[in-house]
Amino acid sequence: MSKQEESINRAGAISRRFITCTQSTGRVGKSTVAEGLITWMRYAGIDFAAVDADSEHQTLSRRYPEDSAIFDATKTFDGFARMLNELPPFPLIVVDFPAQATDFLLSAARHFKLVEFFEQSGIRPTLLVFAADDPTAKESAAKTVRFFGDDVDYLLVENPAKFKSDEFKRTALSAWLAQRSTPTLRIPAITALTMNAWEALERKLKRYLPLAEACQQKELHELSRYELGFLRDRFSGSV
Amino acid sequence: MSLDSCGIGFLVQFEDYASQVLPDINLVKNKVTRLVGPRTETQDPLSDPFLLTV
Numbered sequence: 567m568s569k570q571e572e573s574i575n576r577a578g579a580i581s582r583r584f585i586t587c588t589q590s591t592g593r594v595g596k597s598t599v600a601e602g603l604i605t606w607m608r609y610a611g612i613d614f615a616a617v618d619a620d621s622e623h624q625t626l627s628r629r630y631p632e633d634s635a636i637f638d639a640t641k642t643f644d645g646f647a648r649m650l651n652e653l654p655p656f657p658l659i660v661v662d663f664p665a666q667a668t669d670f671l672l673s674a675a676r677h678f679k680l681v682e683f684f685e686q687s688g689i690r691p692t693l694l695v696f697a698a699d700d701p702t703a704k705e706s707a708a709k710t711v712r713f714f715g716d717d718v719d720y721l722l723v724e725n726p727a728k729f730k731s732d733e734f735k736r737t738a739l740s741a742w743l744a745q746r747s748t749p750t751l752r753i754p755a756i757t758a759l760t761m762n763a764w765e766a767l768e769r770k771l772k773r774y775l776p777l778a779e780a781c782q783q784k785e786l787h788e789l790s791r792y793e794l795g796f797l798r799d800r801f802s803g804s805v
Numbered sequence: 806m807s808l809d810s811c812g813i814g815f816l817v818q819f820e821d822y823a824s825q826v827l828p829d830i831n832l833v834k835n836k837v838t839r840l841v842g843p844r845t846e847t848q849d850p851l852s853d854p855f856l857l858t859v
Contacts, residue, residue, distance in 0.1 A: 607819075
């Protein structure tokens with residue numbers, strides 16, 4: 567029996583999942599993954615709630631106002647506790663924490679004995695680990711995995727548009743995750759040029775720009791529009 | 806419901822890893838239609854007219 571299976575058995579029946587990323591990473595695709603997850607859950611008919619704990623960007627609450635609750639959960643332990651106390655009673659909870667909050671989150675997890683709290687509550691966390699090649703992101707991923715170990719599940723996220731090297735794959739952390747057969751989620755490859763232009767246009771327009779609409783935006787370079795159009799045509803034909 | 810905002814190939818991965826992201830995989834009511842993949846024309850190099858010696 568694997569260490570993860572032992573942990574799950576110790577916890578008993580899982581009634582809820584708590585999906586989040588505690589890694590100190592900015593602009594690596596966290597919102598894209600959250601958006602993909604939410605789109606899939608809506609399509610699959612799964613009841614879920616989104617918790618927007620990034621009070622600065624409020625990405626989830628702006629994009630999914632009807633499904634999101636806002637908590638300022640990474641400044642004080644009081645705010646963190648308030649979020650935990652008011653977790654919506656849905657089988658799946660997606661929490662978006664701000665970048666650069668790893669140390670606070672791990673302190674709060676230690677303070678509130680989060681692992682035990684989740685086990686007693688029937689909640690099994692799934693943590694996203696971005697296979698980023700920058701030192702800060704790798705270090706915060708290592709801190710997170712060192713803290714939670716086999717008490718949570720992990721989903722490794724590769725984002726070829728953002729991470730250009732195989733540096734993460736050469737780390738002991740990558741080997742540790744591979745030993746546990748951690749699934750790898752791969753964000754569709756769009757060039758960084760197009761991604762950055764798309765994000766810049768969203769910032770300029772001050773609103774979320776779905777792919778179908780981005781393809782038509784004259785403000786994007788023609789090449790970027792073709793690239794996004796290819797992605798849209800390739801993936802949208804069979805539903 | 807449109808799934809074009811993220812791409813079906815991306816969403817299929819969540820379904821594949823449902824045990825990792827859901828408390829119970831039976832919560833999935835609608836399964837994503839699988840895309841076989843972009844059709845590519847393949848040409849047998851032995852019969853490719855462009856490769857014939859003339």
